[in-house]
Amino acid sequence: MSGRRYDESDVRIRPGRGSRPRTKQRPAHEDAESALVTGVDRGRYAVLVDPAGPDEHAATAMKARELGRERVVPGDRVDLVGDTTGDEGTLARIVRIGERRTVLRRTADDTDPVERVIVANADQLVVVTALADPEPRTRMIDRCVVAAYDAGMDVLLCLTKADLASQDELVAMYAPIGVRVVVTQRGEGGAIVGLDEVRAALDGRVSVLVGHSGVGKSTLVNALVPDARRATGVVNDVTGRGRHTSTSAVALRVPGGSPTWVIDTPGVRSFGLAHVDPAHLAGAFPDLAEVVAQCPRGCTHADDAPDCELDAWVEGAPDDETREARRARVESFRRLLASRLGSADADPREAGVERRP
Template sequence: MAVRRYDESDVRVRPGRGSRPRTKQRPEHADARVGMVTGVDRGRYAVLVDAGGPDEQPVVAMKARELGRERVVPGDLVDVVGDTTGDTGTLARIVRIVERRTALRRTADDTDPVERVIVANADQLVIVTALADPEPRPRMIDRCVVAAYDAGMSAVLMLTKADLADPAPLSAMYTPVGVRVLVTGMDGDRLVSGLEDVRSALAGKVSVLVGHSGVGKSTLVNALVPGAYRATGAVNDTTGRGRHTSSSAVALRVPGEGPVTWVVDTPGVRSFGLAHVEPAHLLAAFADLAEVAQACPRGCTHAGDAPDCALDDWVSAAPDDAARAARAARLDSFRRLLAARTGTADPDDRTER
C-alpha cells in the first residue's frame, strides 16, 4: 500500500478571531444628534434629544460598546445615533459623552478609592435638610458643601419643615460663609410656604437635590413639577430616619415661562464619602475658617493637635457663649472631615450618618 506524502498545499490556514487589524480610532458619527440624559434604568438611558429645540424628542438609548465602562449619568450631554424617532420599541445608541462642565461625585466612605459620579453639568447643589423629623445633621451639610465646591458648583441650603422648628440657628451657621439659605414650611406632604423663593433660586439653572430620606425632597419636586408624582415617605418613629422612596436620580424640567430650569431628584443618602477630595482642599469649603487660618504658622496642619493653630484662638475669642459654641461646632466639623481624609479618624466618623 502506497503511503501518501503531504506537502504545504494540503494545509488550510483559517483566519483566527484576532486576525482583523484593530484600531483605536472611533467612528466619527457625523450624523449624531445631541441629547441630555434625564434618567438611567438598568442599562437603558432616557435621553431628550435636541432638548429645548423645535425638534425635541425623548428617546430610549443604550450605551455603545466603544464607551467601555465610562459612566453615563443624568445631566450628561451625549451624542446619539440610530433610531431617534422615539417610537415604541425603538432603541438609539449613545456614542459619545460631551465634556462635562461639572461633575458631582461621592464615595461610599472616606477610605473608598472608587468615586462615583452622581450628576453631570449641574450648576448648584441644593442640600435639603429638615429642621425636625428627622433632626438636622450639620456635619452631613458640611460634607455636601465640600462636595459641591470640589465639583465647581455653588451650594444652597434648603431648610424644610419650618413649621416644626426655628430655622434661625442653622441659617446663622451657613449664611455668613456664602451658602444661600432657603426656608420652606410643610403640611404633611404638601408645601405651604417658601415655594416662590425656591423657584427664584432655581430659575435658569440645573440644580441637584441631595438629602436624607424623609426631609421633603420628593414633596418639593412634586410642588415644582406637577405631574412628577415622586413618591413621598414617612419618617420611622424609632430610628428617626426616612424611608427611601426614590430609587434612582432623575432630571425633571420645571414648567413655566422664562429661562429653562431643571431639578435632579436623587435617592435619599445616609452617608456622603469624600475620598475623592484632597485634604488640602477641605478648608476652602469652610470660608470662615479659611480666613482665620491665614494667621496660622507656616506648615500648620489645622488638626486638633496642631500647635499655635489660629483656629483654636478664634474659638476662644468668641464674644459670648452662644458664639463660642457655634464656632466650636464649625471647627469640630472641619477637623472630623480632615481626620477622616487623613486616616486618623475613628471609623465611626469616616462618614456622616
C-alpha cells in the same frame, strides 16, 4: 489496490486573514446628534434629543462598547447615533460624553477608594433637611457642603417642616460660610409655604437635590414639577429614619420662563468624602485661603494646631465685632475640615457615614 484520481475539487485552501489590516481607530460619528441624559435605569438611559431646540424629543439609549466602564449620569451632555427618533421599541447608542462643567461625587465611606459620580453639569447642590421628624444632622449637611465646594458648585440649604421647629440655629450656623438658606413648611390644605422662595433660588439653574429619606425631598419635587409624581414616604416612629422612595436619579424640567432643572436623587444615608483633598477645602473660603498659606509646613489648621495662623488672624482683628465675625468663619472652616477628616469616636449616623460590618 486501485488508486483514486484527484482533481482540483479535492483541494481545500485555508482562507487567509484577509488583506484589511486591523485598526484601533473608531468611527468619527460625525452625524451624531446631541442629547441630555435625564435618567438611568438598568443600563438604559432616558435622553432628550436636541434639548431646548426646535426638534426636542425623548428617546431611549444604551452605552456604546467603546465607552468602556465610563459612567453616564443624569445631567451629562452626550452624542447619539442609531435610531434617535424615540419611537416605541427603538434604541439609540451613546458614543460620546461631553466635557463636564461640574461633577458631584461621593464615596461609600471615608476609606472607600471608589468614587461614585452622582450627577454632572449641575450649578448648585440643594441640601434638603427637615428641622424635625427626622432631626437634622449637621455633620451630614457639612459633608454635602464640602462635596459641593470641591465640585465647584454653589450650595443651597432647604429647611423643611419649619412648622415643627425653629430654623434660627441652622441659619446662624451656615450663613457665615456662604450657604444660602430657604425655609418651607406645610400650610393649609397641604400647600407648601415658602415654595416661591425656593423657585427663585432655582430659577435658570441646574440643581441637584440631596437629603436623607423622609425629609420631604420628593414632596418638594412634586410641588415644583407637578407631573413628576415622585413617590413619597413617612418616617419610621422607632428608628427616626425615612423609607427610601426614590430609587434612581432623574432630571426634571421645572415649568416656567427660564430653563430650570432639578435632579432628584435617592435618599442617602452616607456621604463619604474620600475623594476630597483636605488641602483644597480652604479654596471655598477665599478670605481664609490667604491666611492658611502663611501657616507652618504641615499645619492641620485644627483647633489644637500649634502656631496656626488662623488663630492669630482672629486675635489680630481691629475690633470686637470683626473678631467675632472672623471667629465664626474659622469655626465654620474647621467644622467642615473635621467632617472631611472624620473622627474615630464620632457617631457614624451623625457623620453621615454608615460603617460597614
